[in-house]
Amino acid sequence: MERNREPGRSVAAALVAARASQTHAPRQPLASTRDHNARTPNNPTQQPTANSRHMTSAIELRHISHAFGGGAVSVLEDVTVTAEPGQFVSLVGPSGCGKSTLLRVLAGLLVPSAGDALVDGQDVRGRPGAVAYMPQKDLLFPWRRALANATVGAEIAGQSKHDARERARALFPRFGLAGFERAWPVQLSGGMRQRLALLRTFLVPRDVLLLDEPFGALDAINRREMHRWLQEVWAADQRTVLFVTHDVEEALVLSDAVYVMTARPGRIQARVDVPFPRPRVPSLVTDPAFVALKAQLLTELDRGMPPA
Ligand SMILES: Nc1ncnc2c1ncn2[C@@H]1O[C@H](COP(=O)(O)OP(=O)(O)OP(=O)(O)O)[C@@H](O)[C@H]1O
Numbered sequence: 001m002e003r004n005r006e007p008g009r010s011v012a013a014a015l016v017a018a019r020a021s022q023t024h025a026p027r028q029p030l031a032s033t034r035d036h037n038a039r040t041p042n043n044p045t046q047q048p049t050a051n052s053r054h055m056t057s058a059i060e061l062r063h064i065s066h067a068f069g070g071g072a073v074s075v076l077e078d079v080t081v082t083a084e085p086g087q088f089v090s091l092v093g094p095s096g097c098g099k100s101t102l103l104r105v106l107a108g109l110l111v112p113s114a115g116d117a118l119v120d121g122q123d124v125r126g127r128p129g130a131v132a133y134m135p136q137k138d139l140l141f142p143w144r145r146a147l148a149n150a151t152v153g154a155e156i157a158g159q160s161k162h163d164a165r166e167r168a169r170a171l172f173p174r175f176g177l178a179g180f181e182r183a184w185p186v187q188l189s190g191g192m193r194q195r196l197a198l199l200r201t202f203l204v205p206r207d208v209l210l211l212d213e214p215f216g217a218l219d220a221i222n223r224r225e226m227h228r229w230l231q232e233v234w235a236a237d238q239r240t241v242l243f244v245t246h247d248v249e250e251a252l253v254l255s256d257a258v259y260v261m262t263a264r265p266g267r268i269q270a271r272v273d274v275p276f277p278r279p280r281v282p283s284l285v286t287d288p289a290f291v292a293l294k295a296q297l298l299t300e301l302d303r304g305m306p307p308a
């Protein structure tokens with residue numbers, strides 16, 4: 001069978017990311033709360049003080065700028081994004097504004113031209129392994145069955161194959177994949193593939209999840225179903241999530257805060273807190289307060305576009 005080498009290369013990059021922290025005691029995925037006394041990737045012995053327990057943001061991107069092509073193509077300009085422990089934060093912005101580039105910085109896979117990138121207070125620039133990262137493409141290995149695809153990240157993060165498989169097997173029903181453990185990726189629907197890629201990301205024992213347009217390929221009906229489901233899965237352990245989407249409504253339904261980016265070079269146009277109580281029901285999208293906030297975000301997006 002001709003193997004698809006592009007996913008192999010990209011997954012390898014993400015997996016090398018996890019490898020950097022192989023020596024740490026693996027954390028249980030889907031644990032009930034964050035453990036701030038946990039060792040962190042760049043300082044395995046760190047024990048936060050009582051104060052830092054409350055002061056350290058889970059994610060801090062400060063004044064990030066980046067240019068490709070030896071400085072010729074400016075992609076990000078002075079971008080600051082933060083998320084507190086357990087928050088669900090989204091980035092919305094036009095295509096090409098640098099959302100994926102920003103996630104790659106936080107994943108330690110790309111060193112920015114300027115600025116700081118911190119996870120739990122630790123510098124992650126060029127140091128992969130601090131986060132669980134789901135790239136924009138699902139990047140499933142076509143030659144691995146669903147269960148073996150699900151465990152790849154956890155195994156490379158240092159968990160035994162046996163333990164990773166046991167934990168993955170237990171999560172298949174929650175991710176709507178019960179009975180498909182032995183399926184090949186080609187036998188799964190688009191939604192199932194994306195749930196499998198999400199399951200793989202959730203299995204990586206890290207407190208911070210970076211999800212790059214996980215529902216980008218789905219139609220509106222499937223998306224709504226996935227929103228309901230993702231909220232349930234996230235509510236079960238409330239890890240910190242940085243979520244990228246083009247879709248303002250999706251961002252509002254899922255998030256505690258939404259950052260709106262301008263067109264390239266991406267800057268932060270606005271940060272909007274989302275006050276709606278959880279769990280958020282589907283009818284929320286017709287609530288006048290929701291509609292007003294959506295209009296505000298769309299206005300900010302328009303403001304961030306270049307003049308016609
Ligand atoms: N490795 C690279 N080398 C050169 N240019 C790059 C590289 N990666 C991204 N770019 C450029 O940087 C810009 C931002 O890309 P990025 O993928 O971060 O955008 P995005 O906001 O995620 O877009 P989309 O919403 O379409 O996924 C684009 O103009 C892209 O062509």
Ligand SMILES: [Mg+2]
Pocket residue numbers: 099100101136212
């Ligand atoms: Mg992208």
